[in-house]
Amino acid sequence: MTDLSTLSATDPFVGRTLDEKYCVEERLGEGGMGAVYRARHLSMDRPVAIKVLHQRLSEDEVARLRFQIEARAAVHLRHSNAVSVTDFGQTSEGCVYIVMELLEGRTLREILSREAPIETARAISMMLQASDAVAAAHEAGIIHRDLKPSNILVTQSADQPAVVKVLDFGIAKFAPDDDEEATTLAHTNSVIGTPRYMSPEQYNGNELTPAADVYSLGVILYEMLTGMVPFSGATPAEIAQKHANNPPHSPREIVAAIPEDVERIVLHALEKQPADRPANAAEFRRDLLETTERLGLEHHAFKSVPDIEALRDAGVESPSGRLVVDISRLREKRALSSGSNEIKVLGATPVEKTPPQAHKPPQASSFLDKVKRILGI
Numbered sequence: 020m021t022d023l024s025t026l027s028a029t030d031p032f033v034g035r036t037l038d039e040k041y042c043v044e045e046r047l048g049e050g051g052m053g054a055v056y057r058a059r060h061l062s063m064d065r066p067v068a069i070k071v072l073h074q075r076l077s078e079d080e081v082a083r084l085r086f087q088i089e090a091r092a093a094v095h096l097r098h099s100n101a102v103s104v105t106d107f108g109q110t111s112e113g114c115v116y117i118v119m120e121l122l123e124g125r126t127l128r129e130i131l132s133r134e135a136p137i138e139t140a141r142a143i144s145m146m147l148q149a150s151d152a153v154a155a156a157h158e159a160g161i162i163h164r165d166l167k168p169s170n171i172l173v174t175q176s177a178d179q180p181a182v183v184k185v186l187d188f189g190i191a192k193f194a195p196d197d198d199e200e201a202t203t204l205a206h207t208n209s210v211i212g213t214p215r216y217m218s219p220e221q222y223n224g225n226e227l228t229p230a231a232d233v234y235s236l237g238v239i240l241y242e243m244l245t246g247m248v249p250f251s252g253a254t255p256a257e258i259a260q261k262h263a264n265n266p267p268h269s270p271r272e273i274v275a276a277i278p279e280d281v282e283r284i285v286l287h288a289l290e291k292q293p294a295d296r297p298a299n300a301a302e303f304r305r306d307l308l309e310t311t312e313r314l315g316l317e318h319h320a321f322k323s324v325p326d327i328e329a330l331r332d333a334g335v336e337s338p339s340g341r342l343v344v345d346i347s348r349l350r351e352k353r354a355l356s357s358g359s360n361e362i363k364v365l366g367a368t369p370v371e372k373t374p375p376q377a378h379k380p381p382q383a384s385s386f387l388d389k390v391k392r393i394l395g396i
């Protein structure tokens with residue numbers, strides 16, 4: 020556990036106001052790319068979280084421009100299961116930063132280290148939420164590239180279902196070379212990720228498709244269900260070699276209670292070739308949701324709102340004219356009707372998704388020119 024008072028006392032940003040807008044109050048933690056702070060938006064008088072990129076990343080012009088492009092894409096990604104990014108900027112000494120909603124809760128990493136393996140319905144419930152956010156990103160042309168339990172935050176308030184938020188969309192490609200968990204493989208400031216959660220193609224520095232994120236989601240689900248990652252090793256090279264060549268152990272051999280259909284979905288996501296996996300997070304999530312519904316597992320991935328006809332069918336009118344609904348009858352009817360391919364999803368999913376932003380990250384070759392053109396500089 021980090022001693023926050025010590026960190027704050029020595030931290031160059033705590034107590035400062037950035038861009039005359041954000042007063043930095045406390046350091047929350049540090050990752051491979053920078054430090055995260057709790058701050059206050061002064062004019063709105065509202066708490067925010069600010070991630071300030073490491074100085075050495077901020078000094079690299081290409082990295083800084085890429086960061087701005089990606090931050091812009093992240094600002095447009097609006098989804099109830101993705102952390103919302105509201106602003107980005109630069110400190111007086113040139114350190115770039117992004118401003119996000121301040122979240123409360125525990126990272127999935129913390130949950131797993133205490134509670135794994137997690138019971139199937141709970142694991143799926145969290146994964147349905149996380150993959151919905153990733154699906155929205157894919158639709159907007161964003162590949163996360165660094166999905167892992169420490170980038171998933173779970174807020175659990177009393178008597179309420181857990182709410183999952185995925186962090187760090189679009190900034191994973193700025194991971195520095197010397198992060199102990201991350202490894203630069205192609206060229207400086209190029210993507211990486213975290214070896215235990217990285218797809219085989221990511222190790223080769225290949226152009227990635229959304230199926231790379233599907234692989235990482237598969238690793239996370241595997242770990243939630245079994246308490247262990249499919250491949251581990253002493254060095255990134257050893258882990259990479261296993262991701263590329265070894266078949267994963269059957270999750271059901273580790274935890275027998277995992278339903279066969281759920282295991283099939285996990286192993287499908289862990290196929291070595293991107294073309295053999297679900298093409299994107301939406302496809303992966305669809306399979307998971309169908310299986311979950313078929314198995315009758317409780318989940319809180321979306322609010323399925325019954326229409327008025329279903330309510331009438333399941334209800335009786337009281338003498339005062341009020342409709343009294345028999346919830347178990349309503350559930351029965353919905354279970355029967357969900358046998359069709361069409362599952363009516365109302366609420367978060369369709370409403371929260373913004374139209375695709377067609378914001379694909381540019382290629383490295385003529386990168387600087389393209390970025391400058393886009394930014395108009």
Ligand SMILES: Nc1ncnc2c1ncn2[C@@H]1O[C@H](COP(=O)(O)OP(=O)(O)OP(=O)(O)O)[C@@H](O)[C@H]1O
Nearest residue numbers: 047048049050051052053055068119120121122169
């Ligand atoms: N929006 C936020 N609200 C509250 N806490 C946050 C927020 N974003 C990040 N954090 C916390 O700040 C800490 C540091 O996050 P950071 O993303 O820098 O590190 P990481 O996820 O461990 O590593 P990486 O750099 O690989 O993403 C984490 O404990 C994370 O939970």
Ligand SMILES: [Mg+2]
Nearest residue numbers: 050169170187
């Ligand atoms: Mg992170």
